[in-house]
Amino acid sequence: HEKGAFTGAVRRKIGKFEMAKGGTIFLDEIGTITPAVQIKLLQVLQDGTFSRVGGEALLNTDARIITATNSDLKRMADEGQFRRDLFYRLNVFPIDIPSLRERIEDLPHLVTVLLNTLNRELAKVIHNIHPHALSALKGYHWPGNIRELENILERALILETTTTLRPESFPADLFAGDISLAPAPIDSTETLADARQQAVEEFERQYLKELLSQNRGKINKSAEEAGVSTRQLYKLMTKYGIRKEDFRQ
Numbered sequence: 001h002e003k004g005a006f007t008g009a010v011r012r013k014i015g016k017f018e019m020a021k022g023g024t025i026f027l028d029e030i031g032t033i034t035p036a037v038q039i040k041l042l043q044v045l046q047d048g049t050f051s052r053v054g055g056e057a058l059l060n061t062d063a064r065i066i067t068a069t070n071s072d073l074k075r076m077a078d079e080g081q082f083r084r085d086l087f088y089r090l091n092v093f094p095i096d097i098p099s100l101r102e103r104i105e106d107l108p109h110l111v112t113v114l115l116n117t118l119n120r121e122l123a124k125v126i127h128n129i130h131p132h133a134l135s136a137l138k139g140y141h142w143p144g145n146i147r148e149l150e151n152i153l154e155r156a157l158i159l160e161t162t163t164t165l166r167p168e169s170f171p172a173d174l175f176a177g178d179i180s181l182a183p184a185p186i187d188s189t190e191t192l193a194d195a196r197q198q199a200v201e202e203f204e205r206q207y208l209k210e211l212l213s214q215n216r217g218k219i220n221k222s223a224e225e226a227g228v229s230t231r232q233l234y235k236l237m238t239k240y241g242i243r244k245e246d247f248r249q
Helices: 035-047 073-078 084-090 104-122 131-139 145-159 192-214 219-226 230-239
Strands: 024-027 064-067
Touching: 035 084, 073 084, 104 131, 104 145, 131 145, 131 192, 192 219, 192 230, 219 230
Parallel strands: 024 064
Antiparallel strands: none
C-alpha cells in the first residue's frame, strides 16, 4: 500500500507480488478467497499488472504463481462459488496430491520429518516412536490430513518425558481400532504363569514386527531403540521366526 492509503499507513509497504517479481509466489487455500480478491488475482494472471492500495500507478510482475487447495475448484466454479475464468487460468498444470489416508505407507517418513522440525521448535530431543504408537497412527483415517498429524505429534512431544514417543502421549481415540492393543481372550483353564507367558510372547512378537517394519529391517537401529544388544535381538527374532529380510523395502 501507499503511504496515507488508510489510517495507520504511515509509510509505503511493498506487497507480496511486488516482492515476488522474478520469482515464485505460493497462495495457499485459494478456494477461500473472496470474489473481490478473485477479480484482482485474475487481473494479475491475465495482464501481469496490479496497483498498490491507495496508488494509481500500474506495477508489473512476472512472478510464477503456485496455488493449493483442498476444495474442488471445478465444482465450485460450476456452482458459481469460484470464478470460472480464474479457475481455468490457475488450472494450467494441476498436481493432485493424495490425502494421507491414501498413501499411509508414507506416514513413517512424514513422522521422521515432522519430528525433526518439532524437536527444533520445542527444544526437544525425541526421534523415536513406540511401534504400537506408530501402528495406531497407520490405522487412523486422518480426516485432517498432514496438519492433523503434525498437531498430534506436537501434542505428544509436549507430553512425552522420555526419549521415545509412547502410546500414552497420544490421544486415546487413536488406539480405538488397534486390534493389536486389545487384550487377548482369557483361557481360564491355563495357569496364571502359562497365561502370563503367552501374553508376554505375543507382545514381544508384535513389538518386534512393528519395530523392524519401522526401521526397514535394520538390526542395529532396531536393537538400539529396543534397548537390547544385537545378539539379544537376533535371539528373539529366531525364537519367533522373524526374518529381517521380510521388512526391507
